[in-house]
Amino acid sequence: EAQVTQNPRYLITVTGKKLTVTCSQNMNHEYMSWYRQDPGLGLRQIYYSMNVEVTDKGDVPEGYKVSRKEKRNFPLILESPSPNQTSLYFCASSNGQSPGAYGYTFGSGTRLTVV
């Protein structure tokens, strides 16, 4: 089944403790992206990657890191999480390098709480 897999689904952590949210897609998609969803703010893009070793900042990149060493994986790293990073996170992938033309396939989401 074609899908984007995120792990974990739920995570509670403490301020300052480094964490990684994994994302993997099995569709051989070139484009991958991370979004966060917050009440009243909708979906905001954190980082995106157009291909292996090619990453770029989205609208809200502060406090996050990403890497794209393999085509299928695009982990999101929070080096020192803070409470304002409590959010619902989505990984997404798209065929080609222009997600706006093809649309996204989204993962199931990761609900992160930083206390």
Next chain:
Amino acid sequence: AQKVTQAQTEISVVEKEDVTLDCVYETRDTTYYLFWYKQPPSGELVFLIRRNSFDEQNEISGRYSWNFQKSTSSFNFTITASQVVDSAVYFCALSEDLYNFNKFYFGSGTKLNVKP
């Protein structure tokens, strides 16, 4: 200014009623794409439809239909004979040629409550 405006924050209907979710967008491009996504209570985001700016034909898929009107910059979504399973947050999104379709603008979403 918002690129994609979903003015209805929340709508409640009774099962079997028809409901229309509004989406108004803003762009100067002649080439763009519009999307609708559904987010059920379980949280995932599900793709519903993609429409390019050159195709103004209305689309119908079962109980779902979409009305694209460039003259009013709107891409409205109608659910006919709503069901409880339609309860979800619905997002409209825009992607423009200006940014090589690399950027998605999501609306803030409309929460639909369908009561039995």
